[in-house]
Amino acid sequence: MDTDPALPIPISYISGSYYLFSIDAVTYLRREHHICGVLIGTLPQIPQQNVFLAMPLQLMPEEARLLVDKGVACIVDEVKAHKDGMTSIMEEDRKRYLQDLEAEGLQAMRLQNRRKEQLREEALKNLDAKKAAKASKKAAQKQDNAAGDDFALELFAGGEQAQDAGPQRPTPSETAMAVTPSTSYPPMPSRPTSDQILPSPEVPSSYPLFAHLHTKGYFLSPGLRFGCQYLAYPGDPLRFHSHFLVVSAEWDEEINLMDIIAGGRLGTGVKKGFLVGGAEQTGPGSEDSVRMFSVEWAGM
């Protein structure tokens, strides 16, 4: 599954936000760099729900910055890239691109037809099994009045007949599905030109704490749901609950003690710690080190 993408991975900057559109990049960054982002797109397979979302992946500016600083990613002005790129696609590239899409669409159509066929066979098998079971049941108890069963059976059979009309026609397997690709690369050239590269993202003052927790192996996500800045997970959020509600402060920033109490209480209520921290200013020249404190209700 894991096709490692070429580095640096282009992060799309569009209208103030950072995105990934390539699933390979998403999987790679999650696995190798513990960067999860937030999936914000609709899952086309089951579009009417919010539980499982899909591409694109929105990255916090902190995440984008971290990846750029690590040399893993670069920021691409995607609006400019499209403005420049779409008008200057070479005839050749366009043709190849369309052929590729056509091939993908054909493949998808064949797969779908095959799957339909499989489902049909399975259904037929089930039907046979059901019939057999029913026959034996009838033999066993003769005054069976399973009217509901009969009804269901008829409905099922009716559906089968209606479906039969489909696959027998040769046309659907001939025409390709149309495909909406995830990314624009191809047909656009895969490497952004230097004038499309943007500088490293601007980040809030909480970045040192973010980066520090990240280097300690935590996975971080936006903290809105718990009224904090980040949620820190001890492992991939796919498999683990978060451990900390994280709030950052600057070294001499006035902290309202009530916020520590409130955060500590909220955290304890949801079995999480409340973590407050920030970069210690040790003086000019020397590197700031991050210190943080975990807060839990003492239970007394």
Next chain:
Amino acid sequence: MADTDEAAAHLPASQDSAPQIETDLSDETQDFRFLNNLAFPSDSSQTSLPRRGEKDFEPNPTNYQADILDASRHAMHNALSHPRLHHPKHRVIAYYAPDGPAPPPAIDVTEEKDEKETATNDNNEHNLTKERSPETGTGISVPEDSCVYVPNPKGQYFKSMGRADRWNRVWLLPEEALYLIERGSLDIRWPVSVTGPTAEEGEEDLGIPMSLQAAYACFTGRGGLSVERFSVYTGLRRLGYTVIRAPGWDDESDEVQDEDSAPQQGLGIFGRFLHWLHNWNKSTGITTTGPVVGLGLHRSYNDIYRKLAIIPYHDPVTRQSPRRKTTPPFRVVFHVYKPSTVFRKSAPPTPDFRIAVVNSRTQTTMPTQAQLGALLESTPLDPPRGEKMDRMMYMRLRHGYRNVILAVVDQGVVSFLRIGDAAFGKEKVYAEKPPGPKKGGFRPRPKK
């Protein structure tokens, strides 16, 4: 919500059913393995939503845990690799119009050519669009922010989305186009003028397909569509709500609730009457020097309580005049309709919900009283009425007299907060009959 959600995870399975109602699965990253019944390319009628998975407290060095994580990531990768396909039978093709609404090229070929050649000249183009807009619609005008049109609109989506021009093409706003392409329901094409034709015989004038990435690049940031607004829009659409732009969408225009001006006035009179009643009470009972409750005959406690109520309270029914101006982001930008509400896009009914969208990264503080006040005043009066509300004081207080929903967005994560303008002062607690012992409908009916 989230805390009950998390707490529920630690409860024994037997208690599962009760907290499940409160559980919002979308609150947390879900394990994509529970989506694995979605083989590629699946039949959408066969898929059902997976249930929530168990999670661990912390990583341990076991292979078992590592294997599960690998499986989860693999499932996620598969689910997200699923392409957006359009079956030839159901495919809906749309065209991106970078320069906004324009008449079909067939109408005047020369004009069209001119237009495309000057497409880079923004100013010029804008003028053209403006000039044309009166003639594009006959009776129905197409919103200027529209940028995608569908020549052959078919399917349920266009019941609540888009506006038709007089050539029966449906024009979509950026959020509508982005939502539809994202859910795999729209095959948007680049204009031939930008990318060149597909060179497929039979498919005349078809530009190359627009990618999801291109759609984000072209549609977010366009016509006031921030990604925060889009996250709110698409999240609600996915749940089946109908969502349309409110008049307050554009930063310049303060939303004016024309529809509610009529009932407002009537209630204003009612409010004024209450006010007068209140003042009358004051004048008879209270002097600046004497005791609040003077000497005399007091026939009931209620009279005394009334006289004790000397602190003025906010009455949401009386309208502040002049109405305060709302300040972005505390301004209604979406009107939302429940799936059950009958919606006609030509004449949208009174919305079920009004939503203001707040980006928590740029607006880091709570709204001020003035901001919230102005926001609430921009919504119509929605007093707590009805059989249940009349009976239950706390429901009335919760419901309030005006309400609005704040959608707070933090980097793709959306939280909804309902703000109600409660009128505590209007609830005369002393006048409430205390719940008698075993009297009335308070006792739950025995179940059979």
Next chain:
Amino acid sequence: MTSETSSPSSNPPTTPAEPSALTTLISSAAISPTTPLSAATLQVLHNLQHQHLWTSLQIHRLPLPEAPPSSSDVSYVSSTATTAFVISGVPPNRIYTHPDEQLFMLERGLRDNDIDPERTFVLPTVEGQSWSLRKMAAVFDSLPQVNEGLASLAPEGGSKGEELQSRDEKEAKIAEYLEYRNSARMTNEWGGKRLLLSMVDRNMGGDGTVVYYVVQEGAVKPRQN
């Protein structure tokens, strides 16, 4: 850190017809209650002693740093108090058990009350008091390392009235635990330095409520019970 054995030890002065025990305590204390903070210290001390039944209570005085004026052009509010007080004492039961420590004990059949409670530090604060990371860090820096100077002052005698045979077994387990705890403290495996942050409710006149929160240096994973 200077440590002074304050007058309010385990035997508070009990004079009849005093306005209140707390007032007496505050006005007769060794530290002068000139600031709300020192008054709060005494209030917390009183609360620990009488509500939570802590023993061997002591008050420690530590200097708090001021924000360097040059460090920012925005002048942060800094409190007038340049000294903070920290209380230490021995709680009747153990206050905090790290999740891994708990697991370790569970595996050896040890329960919380098998281990003697240890001297614990309490930082008294008042609602509305000026606070910052710098001050928090300074307080932690002035605390002794967890494994030094913390010899338990609790009465000896460990396990109470159990079978002789199982006691020996248990004592071996306890010894094993204590040994591991020492090494865990070197590595911060069971959490680093910790103290109790206590806050006295002062708004609206205050109702005498004192709340306690466990604060630990670093990211210490939460307890799960």
